[in-house]
Amino acid sequence: MAGLESKLPVVPGVKNHVLEACHHVVKALRASDNNLDPNLTKLLSDLESHLSTLEIVDTKVVEEDTRFSEIKKRFKKAKKIILAWEQNQSMIFEAGVSIADQFFQALHDVQTLLLGFTALPIRTNKKEKDVYNQAAVVLDIAMFRLEKELCDVLNQYKQHVQPQYLSVSSRGKDIIYDESFVSLDDVVVEATDDQQILGSNNVVLLDPLVIPHIKAIAKAMFACDYGQAFREAFITVRRDALDEYMSTTLEMERYSCVDVLGMQWEDLNCEMRKWTKVLKIVTQVYLASEKQLCDKILGDFEPSSAACFVEISKDTVLSLLAFGEAVSLRSCQPEMLERFLGMYEVSAELLLDVDNLFGDETGSFLRMAFHELAKTLADRTVATFLKFKNAIASDESTRAFSGGGIHHLTRYVMNYLKLLPEYKDALNTLLENIQVDDSIPEKTGQDILPSTFSPMARHLRSIVTALESTLERKAQLYAGEPLKYIFLMNNCHYMVQKVKTSELRHFFGDEWIRKHIASYQHNVTNYERATWSSVLSLLKENNKDSVSTLRERCRLFCVAFDDVYKNQTRWSVPDPELRDDLHISTSVKVVQSYRGFLARNAAKIGEKHVRYTCEDIESLLLDLFECLPSPRSLRTSRRR
Secondary structure (H helix, E strand, O other): OHHHHHHOOOOOOOOHHHHHHHHHHHHHHHHHOOOOOHHHHHHHHHHHHHHHHHHHHHHHHHHHHHHHHHHHHHHHHHHHHHHHOOOOOOOOHHHOHHHHHHHHHHHHHHHHHHHHHHHOOOOOOHHHHHHHHHHHHHHHHHHHHHHHHHHHHHHHOEOOOOOOOOOOOOOOOOOOOOOOOOOOOOOOOOOOOHHHHOOOOOOOOEOHHHHHHHHHHHHHHHHOOOHHHHHHHHHHHHHHHHHHHHHHHOOOOOOOHHHHHOOOHHHHHHHHHHHHHHHHHHHHHHHHHHHHHHHHHHHHHOOHHHHHHHHHHHHHHHHHHHHHHHHHOOOOOHHHHHHHHHHHHHHHHOHHHHHHHOOOHHHHHHHHHHHHHHHHHHHHHHHHHHHHHHHHHOOOOOOOOHHHOOOHHHHHHHHHHHHHHHHHHHHHHHHOOOOOOOOOOOOOOOOOOHHHHOHHHHHHHHHHHHHHHHHHHHHOOOOOHHHHHHHHHHHHHHHHHHHHOOOOHHHHHHHHHHHHHHHHHHHHHHHHHHHHHHHHHOOOOOOOOOHHHHHHHHHHHHHHHHHHHHHHOOOEOOOHHHHHHHHHHHHHHHHHHHHHHHHHHHHHHOHHHOOOOHHHHHHHHOOOOEOOOOOOOOOOOOOO
């Protein structure tokens, strides 16, 4: 039997007619003699079985040759399609859907061929090896071409986002602190409404028409184990787009810690203002839209979507956070309070957005860094607020404020306080556990607003109380009582007006306003008493006064009036309404007393001894408190 097997080897490609002839011989031998030797019978059975095996092997080889021929034919077709795009620099997307589908189908055929070879044992057939190696090369070419296609489409079809917000680079007129509180007037820039800063929270970063094409690229590259190449290309292009948006559209530069610490306040103020707007736009608008884009394209390939989004975002986010950290390292100056409030408020407001954007483990380091910055800004804001109050309380002067007008400190403080209601939620949160003395006991009733006794309200009233104490000390520097009362009247009236005509009214309350109206009116009374009581006392005559005595009284009154006029025309009552009220009040007392004196004694005194008529006095009183640089010459009285 062994000899027979050696004579009948299994040779691929044995012709069918030879096998049929062998079968015929075996059948003939069986039919020739029914009493065959058992050994011969077994030999014929083995031969017949071996012939059947030869038939099966030959059939399989023929089938495999046919299938390989078909595979090779399809591969050549796919190879031709893919290689045609190797040198073609135009985008497959722009060739149309049918051409793109043709490319992806060709790629699928190559991938299927490679997978088929991979699933089979390693063959020694040279033709099969050649096809396998060619397919591997073509696959690499296709992947490189798709990577280029991805970058080209992402760059060519990105959308240039222009949010509807006020220019973040504009410079406004801000409160600037120095040791004398002099760098301020009443014109300040109000905080910008977020509705003006932000447009729609849903913006299109990439033309929707190319999304299916990019998803097809992702599907093909991930299926071919080129997912990492897709991710790297996608991240690079989208990160560059974000960098361009930051630098070109938002005009936000990246600063080192050294740069921030060395900035002049004017420049830093502008950058802090810009930062609050940019952080909100980037977080709520751009990054939210970027995450949606990543989910649309890579949502089927998690965790690639989250990982790519973090890689795209992290440099920009960390740069913004680094600026906030660097600013918080600067010393707490009062002028930084509003900027710190704005930065803290925005960072605290965005915490929920950040948690949603970077909710998974991949982005946890950004989420934690953001929360840490919000805490740091909270601490710096409170420290700056308290330093602001201490600076007011400790402000000292060695000379009286010229003219008794509104002190720079008063303007500074009240204009600053006017800005703070914009940040009431943030301040109420930050100041909730900081105790402070309040001049107004808490009351309840329909006319009492809850905001009047909020943590912020108590602290604002405490700041103004500190301001009043400082102004009282400054008032003591005046040599004369009248100017001291004018100074206190001016500053108290200014505080009341700032409270009444702004959102501060809801925090200070009507009782505070009534109390301080009474306070400056009391100063008016004190001024009139200190200035005019001694002057008007000269007009008090009795029936025993001689003509010479009456003439002397009239002369002394005019001399005293001249002295008041020369001094008080250099004094200042800046508020026109308050100045008019003071003129009227003074005129009623002075002119009425003078008119009565003349009515009773003019005949005795004689016209030539009366220097001023009542009309002269009334007119001259209108010149008081005009803050003239030098004494005004008294006008010649009009003679009757």
